[in-house]
Amino acid sequence: ITSALAKRTRINGTGEEYEMEEDVLSFQNDECEFDDLCGDVTFRKGEAVDSEVERGSWDLLDGHVLARVFHFLRADIKSLSYAALTCKHWQSVVKFYKDVSRQVDFGAIAPNCSNSVVLKIMVRYVMRCVFGDPKKAPPPLERLSPEEAVSYLWKGEGSLVEELIQCMAPHMEDVTLRDLKAKIHAHDPSGYDDTEMKLRKSLLWLRDEVRNLPCTYKSRHDAAADLIHIYAYTKSFFRIRSRLAGYEKVTSPPVYITPLDLGPKYADKLGSGVHEYYKTYSETYCLGQLMFWHNQNAEPDTTLAKASRGCLSLPDVGSFYAKVQKPSRQRVYGPRTLKFMLARMEKQAQRPWPKDRIWSFKSSMKVVGSPMLDAVLHKATIDKEMVHWLKHRPPIYQAMWDS
Incomplete structure (x- = not known):
């Protein structure tokens, strides 16, 4: 990067040149000074986030979390400076930028530095109240094992499949419902060597079975099948630790x-x-603080629930079925809704899904997991195979208000 940025940059195509070597060296000096903020904490770039969660050594109180925050801020400073120096559209501003760059960039991240301090103070305080010694506090998230994922999605109490059956029951004949239950029992993914792969295959089978059911405006099996498809391509699920793990x-x-x-x-x-x-x-206050360290407010747990819709926690399968005891509403799930969902997943994966669409979400989160979160954890793009199927699967139902 240094050699590439040390080249001469032409400003506005006029032949006037701007020497960047001094600025690159000054940025490197800034980087060394900024590293001092991390103290004697060793930052391991090769560390996997999920392995830290699995081991339980999340090291908030030993400084590793704050070290990650500081390294993030340092990268932010560098990106601002390099973008300004190499931007041809800034013209004359670029010529004089080196005189104020450090003040501007450090001023831009000053609120984040303050917020990181508030984060540490507040999380320490709550954990001291709950656990006595904050260092004994377990990580607020715990990865589900393949067997636990089967229980959460397929056969456990309140699982995705159980909730699906309950929502479908008022809209299906008894014979058809019993037949579907028998098939679901036969495709139980538990007890296999590769439980994770078997679970995906079972979910994809269920997706096709649900798509073959006749849709009405009260029972959008096509939308439920798309959601099952997204669940099938979710690799990691995390349980939010609450009262059972000591968080109270x-x-x-x-x-x-x-x-x-x-x-x-x-x-x-x-x-x-x-x-x-x-x-x-609340029980999820610490998790909310850690997720929104950059935007301090009085109720980070409430912000967490709102901001996680779709991107962290997938919609409720009951979104697509009208309840008999309540007045039904038109459930719009046409090409425009599907296009919006795919655009949000591919281009704005971190943004929550809006409430004014067909999707609804549980008021309290217990488990989080989505293909968008997988992409972040594995530093990759969203699963192309999953997106390809959603883009090219044939429509099976078109309501008069779908568009």
């Missing part, structure tokens, strides 16, 4: 506030006397 709700000591503390503007609203206030931290 924590209530802070009371804070006493009087009208004088808030000033005359709010004195009338508060009323007279001393008022007690508490802060309650």
Whole structure:
């Protein structure tokens, strides 16, 4: 990179040249200075994120998580500087950029540095309240084994398949439903040597079975089949550790506030006397803090639930079936919806799916996992085979309001 960026860059095609060697060297010096922020923590670039979670040595309190944050910020500084120096459209701005580049770039990441400090303080506090010694706290996420994934998707209580059967039952004849249940039992993926591969094959079989069922506007089997297909191509699922793993709700000591503390503007609203206030931290507060370290707010766990829709946690299979006891609504799942979903998965994988579409999500997350998360963990693109099938599978139902 250094040799490539040390070349002379032409500005605006006028023949005027700008020497970048001094700036490249200055960026390298900045990098050394910025490394000092990490202290004596060794950052291992080859470390796999999922292996850290599996071993349980996530090392938040030993500094490794913060070291990752600092290295991320350092890379951000370098990308800003290099982009500015090599951008021909900045013209004259580029000529003078080297005089202010360090101040601009460090000023841009100053809030993130502050947020990383708040992250460490808040997570330490909650873990100290829950576990006594924060270093004894287990990672907030735990990878599901292949057998646990089978239980979560196929045969466990509240599994994907069990929920699918419950949602389909009001819209199917009893004979057809019993036949489908028998076939599902025959395709049980548990007990095989390669459980993971058998689970995928079973889910793909179920996808085709569901697609063959006749659709109505109250029962969109075609949409459910697409969701099963996405589940089949999800490689990793993670359980959010909660009360069973020791993570519990924590209530802070009371804070006493009087009208004088808030000033005359709010004195009338508060009323007279001393008022007690508490802060309650939910079971997923630490996970929310770690996920949104760059955007500190009072309720990171609430933000986590909203921001994870689709990209971290896949939709509820009940989204595609109208409940008999409730008024049915038109479930739009046409080419436009499918195109939007694929565009979001391929081009904006980190963004949540909107609520104004056919999809609905559980209010509380217990397990997360999606092909988009797999792509991040394995530093790859989203599974092309999965996307190809979704793009080219023939439509089997077209409602009058689908478009």
